[in-house]
Amino acid sequence: MTALFSSSPKMEAPAPAPPPPSRSDAEVQGAALDARRRMAARSGRASTILTSGQGVTDEAKTKAKTLLGAA
Numbered sequence: 151m152t153a154l155f156s157s158s159p160k161m162e163a164p165a166p167a168p169p170p171p172s173r174s175d176a177e178v179q180g181a182a183l184d185a186r187r188r189m190a191a192r193s194g195r196a197s198t199i200l201t202s203g204q205g206v207t208d209e210a211k212t213k214a215k216t217l218l219g220a221a
Contacts, residue, residue: 171178 173179
């Protein structure tokens with residue numbers, strides 16, 4: 151049984167990784183601009199919510215019920 155697993159396969163060294171793109175590349179700047187546009191478009195109606203997670207904490211401005219014609 152050990153004769154089957156006695157030698158391990160020889161591994162070649164991996165190729166070196168390409169250098170990362172710099173921030174000055176036009177393609178990188180375009181991708182960053184697209185990402186900002188997508189984030190702005192994704193906000194949707196979320197920017198129209200004017201209350202906090204606790205809701206409105208002010209007192210409601212209401213009047214007491216009156217009969218018709220009564221002052």
